[in-house]
Amino acid sequence: MAAASSSAPIHYKYDVFLSFRGEDTRYSFTAHLYEALRQAGIATFRDDDEIREGQELKPEIERSITESRASIIVFSENFANSRWCLDELWLILRQKRKGCHLVFPVFYKVDPSDVRNQRGSFTIKAKDGAEGLKWTQDNVKRWKAALSEVADFKGMVVSGYEPAFIRHVVEKVYFELGLKLHRTPTGLTGIETRAEVINSWLRYEQPGSPVLAISGMGGSGKTTLAKHIYYSNKQNFESSSFLEEIQNQPDGLLGVQKKLLIDISGNNNLMISNTFEGALQIEKTIHMNRVLIVVDDIDDKDKLSLLFGTKEFHTQSKIIITTRLLNIDTWFDSIAWRCHVFKMELLNCHESLELLCCHAFGSKIPMEGFKELAVKLAQYCGGNPLALKVLGSSLSNTAQDHWTRNDMIDVWRSRIDSLNSLEGDLDNKIQNVLEKSFKSLPCDSHKEMFLHIACLFVGEYASHVERILENDYHAKSGMVILINRCLISLSRNGLRLTMHKLLQDMTRKIVRNESKDPAKQSRVWRYDESYRLLRKGDGSERIEGLALNMLKFSEGRRSEAFRTSSLVKMKNLKFLHLSGVKLIGSYENFPELRWLRWHGFNLNIIPQGLLMRTxxxxxxxxxxxxxxxxxxV
Known part of the structure; x- marks a missing residue:
């Protein structure tokens, strides 16, 4: 979800212009300061390119200074050796004199008096030869005046624990610019109520409870909530780190450990050669300091152990994890840490409609003529924030013109019809997020069982489904894994299998992507497709499950009979669900079914070939x- 815009007047593009000497601090102090400003939501301009000898100060530098509310100037040893840094300083002070620009001097390993009096490395003078074209008497005079002027400002001298100092700089910028300590992203609803429990836990000082897991299905807002919590509370800790996409880091887990150590220790020169050394360093830092760490999207116990180690120790630090696993708390039993599990609540009806409207209409209420459609679309999303955002944005409409609005109403109706069909026509952005949970299942048998449940068994008694699938898919253990990964759940009375509509559509899309020809798909649940297969006799060995309810068809079709030979072709068919279907023909060589539901069976006796021992x-x-x-048997 998008971050909120700055509270600055509309003509400002940045909150802060960051001026520094690249060769001194680009990859150390300034890098950490820039990252802290960025993570705190302070819009910051930093020139990412080194300015080389012979180059002029780039026009965008001057423009960015005028488009910024404030400047942070990092004075370091070689700052005054660069005429570009000196020119930036002069431009910043010129902007300040206009009365609309704040300046925050930061003295990194230099004495402010040297800056004021141009001593030591801040001694500057006119030069001869080619360099003299820029290092003229006039330029040097105005640069010296600028150095003397800025040194008299109330600046900040880097000292002590560097992360704590950087946090102090960020807090000072917030205060001086009149910004809120944390900017809640726009287009969010219900986040404050969900954050209350976690904020309370963060204030709880008992050393034995350092870990909290935010668990829930893909797209439920776990990462958004974690970021909100992180940026709202990081200033209350000595240091902090937000680790995301750790599965895709180019340097692997060792690179993740290095980033974490740099964030929480402030030491950019730490040397670790392997993950074992990294875990020891992380354990030590977490134990000695009060830090806040967020690890986003993790479902691998081994990676978590390598990050934080397995040694038992007491700490005042806090670790937040986002995961699709509900049983992640058991991972910490071996080190006697208590892990609180916060199950992510999906949005209620009111919150869902509000979020959808924010992205579709730019307001909290539906546009005139769209209310009924918006309610239907919100209901389809089932409280999933990602789906509400993606579908709302894809149908965005702010047009006031009557005819354009009518056209958009037709577009909305068409999209809702496609979503409510049985085709599993899910938006690819939503599909990719939800599919991560499916792909992370540890065994192929779990994946196959999940596909069967989504296509054929949602709403059935869990105990019945468990017995039906046990021999082929080890369902007793498999269903526990599916529940723990938020892929399936039980009804309120704990008896029937339920599944979020989006997860069901995601699963059905996986099956439909096996082939455009239903006869070559592993499961066929759409009645019109099952009807055509049986009518034409197009079944194949690929089909393992099939459902057909003739009561859903017109009166004229309901009396139609199908030949058993159409099903005989489906040699691997295991699960057959028929309602009001008439079959004629021989049951010899009929597929060896595991489950047969045939409501409205039209014969008095079950044919022998149909009652198989399987x-x-x-x-x-x-x-x-x-x-x-x-x-x-």
């Missing part, structure tokens, strides 16, 4: 059956 569950309700014989 059946685990059979349901022949609401039919003409008068005699039932158990299959031979």
């Amino acid at each position: 059946l685990v569950a059979i349901d022949m309700s609401y039919g003409k059956l008068t005699k039932f014989e158990m299959p031979m």
Whole structure:
């Protein structure tokens, strides 16, 4: 979700212009300061290119100074050796004289009196030869005046623990610019109420409870909440670090450890050669200092152990983890740390509609003529913030013209129809986020079981499904894993399997992507596709599950009968769900089913070929059956 815009007047592009000598501090102090400003939400301009000898001061530098509310000038040993730094200083002070620009001098390993009196490395004088074209008497005179003037400002001398000093600089900038300590991103609803519990935990000082996990399905707002908590509370800790996308770091886990150590220790020169050394250094730093760490999107216990080690120790530090796992608290039992699990609540109906409207209409309420459609779309999203944002933005409409608005209403209706179909027509942005949970499942059997549940078993009794799938997919352990990864859940009474609509659509899209031809897909749940397969006899060995409800068709079609040979072709069919279907023909060589539900069965006796020993569950309700014989085992 987008970060909030600055509270500065609209003509300002930046809050802060950062002036520094690249060769002195670009990859050390200034890099850390810039990152701290950026993470705190302070819009900061930093020139990322080294200005080389013979180059003129770039026009965008002067423009950026005038477009900034304030400047931070980092004076370091070689600052006065650069005419570009001196020119920046002069331009900054010129902007200050206009009465609309704040200046924050920072003295890094230099004495402010040397700056004021141009002593030591701050001695400057006119030069001869080619350099004399720029180092003229006039330029040197105005540069000296600028150095003397800025040194008289109330500046900050770097001393002590560097991360703590940088935090002090950030806080001072916030205060002087009149910014809020934390800017909540725009377009968020319900975040403050969800943050209350975690903020309370952060204030809890008991050493044995240093870890909290924010758990929930993909797109539920875990990362957004973690960032809100982080930026709201980081100033209360000695140092802090926000680690994201640790799975995709080019230097692997060792690179993640180095970034974490730099953030929380302030030492840019730490040398660690392997992850074991890194874990020891991290343990030591967390133990000795009060730090705040957020690890975003982790579901690997080994990576967590390598980051923080497995040694038991007491600490006043706080660690927040975002994960799709509900049982992550068990990971910490071995080191006697208590991990609190905060289950991410999805948005309620009011919050969902508000968030959708923010992205679709730029307001908290629907545009005239869109209310009913907006409510339907919000209901489809099921409280998932990512889906509300993506779908709202994709249907964005602020047009006031009557005809344009009518056209957009038709577009909304079309999109809602496609989403509510059984095709699994999910937006790719949403699909990619949700699919991470599916891809992270440890075993192929778990993935196959999940696909079966999503396509055929949502709403069924969990105990029944467990028995049906146990022999093929080890369902007793597999369903625990699916629940812990927020992929499936149980109904309020704990009896039936439930699944978020978006996860079900994500799963069905995976199946549909197997082939454009339903006959070559592993599961067929759309009744119109199942009807065509049976009518034409187009079944294949690829199909493992099929559902067909003829009661959903018109009266004229309901009496139509299909030949059993269409199903015989589906040699790997395990799960068959029929309602009001009439079959004629031989049941010899019929697929070896695990589950058969045939409501409205049209015969008095079950044919022998249909009662095979592989059946685990059979349901022949609401039919003409008068005699039932158990299959031979």
